[in-house]
Amino acid sequence: MRFDVTILGSSSATPIYNRNPTAQALNINERLYLIDCGEGTQQQMLRFDIKASRIDYIFISHLHGDHYLGLLGLLSSLHLNGRKKPISLFGPPQLIEIIEMQLKYSQTTLHFELIFKPTNTEASEVILDNQDITVETIILDHRIPCTGFLFRQKRRLRKIIKERAEELNVPMLYYPALKRGADFFALDGTTHPNSELTTNSEEPKTYAYCSDTLYNQSYFDQINGVDLLYHEATFAHDMLDRANETHHTTAFQAGEAARIxxxxxxxxGHFSARYKTLTELYDEASSVFPNTELAIEGRTFVI
Structure with a gap:
C-alpha cells in the first residue's frame, strides 16, 4: 500500500530563495490528501507532477496566510477545469467565511460540492475515517488557533500463502474469510489454523504533521512513536527568544521532540527567510536526532 508525502512548500511567511510557503501532498493508496496550501501551491503541483484533480481531501492547519492563501486559486482552477467530484475541506471554522466572501464577490458558483468540516481548535478529534486511514487533529500552541494532523494507516487484511492454500484445495470463495482471520475446515474434518495459511500484513504506518507551534509537551503523546514526523523548525536555537515571541520552534527543539x-x-521545515542555506538548521536538529531530513521541495518521503 502506497503511503508517502511530497514536499511542495517549505518556507515560512514569504516565498524566498526558491522556497515556497507551506504545502504537502500525501499519497495514501493512490488517493491524494493536500496538507496546507500556501501561495504558489498550484505551480509546485505542476512542477512536481502532482495532479490536482486527484485531491479528495484538503487540510488547513490555521489561518496565517502562508498556510492557506493558495487555496482559493486551487479551488478556482478545479472549478474552471470542470471538476464535478466533491472535495472535503477541513480547517478552522472561520475559513469557510473567507472562501464564501471571495466566491461571492467574484460571482463564482463552484461546479463541485465543497464539503467543509470545521476543526475544533481546542480539543483533539478524529476528523476523517475512511477505508484507508483515520485522521486526528493535534492541538498546537501558536499565536492563533492551530492544529496539526495525525494520519494513521488502517491495518490491511492478512495475506494468503497461495501455495499452501492451493495444496489444501481451499476454495477461492473462502479466501475473504481467511484474510479476515478465519481457520479452514477441510472436508476430511481437519482444522487448519489461519496461521498456517496466511501471514500478517505490514504494520500500519503513521505520519504526524506539526505545523506552527511553540515547543512544549502538550502534543507529545500524539506524536510518540510515529513513523514519520514533520515538525516546524523556523529558527536556529540562537534565535530562541524570537521563536518564543512568535510561537515557533527552533531546529534544536524539533530534534528534541523527535528524540523524546x-x-x-x-x-x-517552515524555514525562516533569514536562512539562505539550511545547513545550520539541519546540523542543529540532526545533532539531537540523527535521522533528520530537510523538507526539500519536490522530495518524496516514503513512510
Missing part, C-alpha cells in the same frame, strides 16, 4: 518521542524519522 522515539519517532522513526524527522523532517524539519
Amino acid at each position: 518521542n522515539n519517532v522513526k524519522k524527522l523532517i524539519i
Whole structure:
C-alpha cells in the first residue's frame, strides 16, 4: 500500500530563495490528501507532477496566510477545469467565511460540492475515517488557533500463502474469510489454523504533521512513536527568544521532540527567510536526532 508525502512548500511567511510557503501532498493508496496550501501551491503541483484533480481531501492547519492563501486559486482552477467530484475541506471554522466572501464577490458558483468540516481548535478529534486511514487533529500552541494532523494507516487484511492454500484445495470463495482471520475446515474434518495459511500484513504506518507551534509537551503523546514526523523548525536555537515571541520552534527543539518521542524519522521545515542555506538548521536538529531530513521541495518521503 502506497503511503508517502511530497514536499511542495517549505518556507515560512514569504516565498524566498526558491522556497515556497507551506504545502504537502500525501499519497495514501493512490488517493491524494493536500496538507496546507500556501501561495504558489498550484505551480509546485505542476512542477512536481502532482495532479490536482486527484485531491479528495484538503487540510488547513490555521489561518496565517502562508498556510492557506493558495487555496482559493486551487479551488478556482478545479472549478474552471470542470471538476464535478466533491472535495472535503477541513480547517478552522472561520475559513469557510473567507472562501464564501471571495466566491461571492467574484460571482463564482463552484461546479463541485465543497464539503467543509470545521476543526475544533481546542480539543483533539478524529476528523476523517475512511477505508484507508483515520485522521486526528493535534492541538498546537501558536499565536492563533492551530492544529496539526495525525494520519494513521488502517491495518490491511492478512495475506494468503497461495501455495499452501492451493495444496489444501481451499476454495477461492473462502479466501475473504481467511484474510479476515478465519481457520479452514477441510472436508476430511481437519482444522487448519489461519496461521498456517496466511501471514500478517505490514504494520500500519503513521505520519504526524506539526505545523506552527511553540515547543512544549502538550502534543507529545500524539506524536510518540510515529513513523514519520514533520515538525516546524523556523529558527536556529540562537534565535530562541524570537521563536518564543512568535510561537515557533527552533531546529534544536524539533530534534528534541523527535528524540523524546522515539519517532522513526524527522523532517524539519517552515524555514525562516533569514536562512539562505539550511545547513545550520539541519546540523542543529540532526545533532539531537540523527535521522533528520530537510523538507526539500519536490522530495518524496516514503513512510
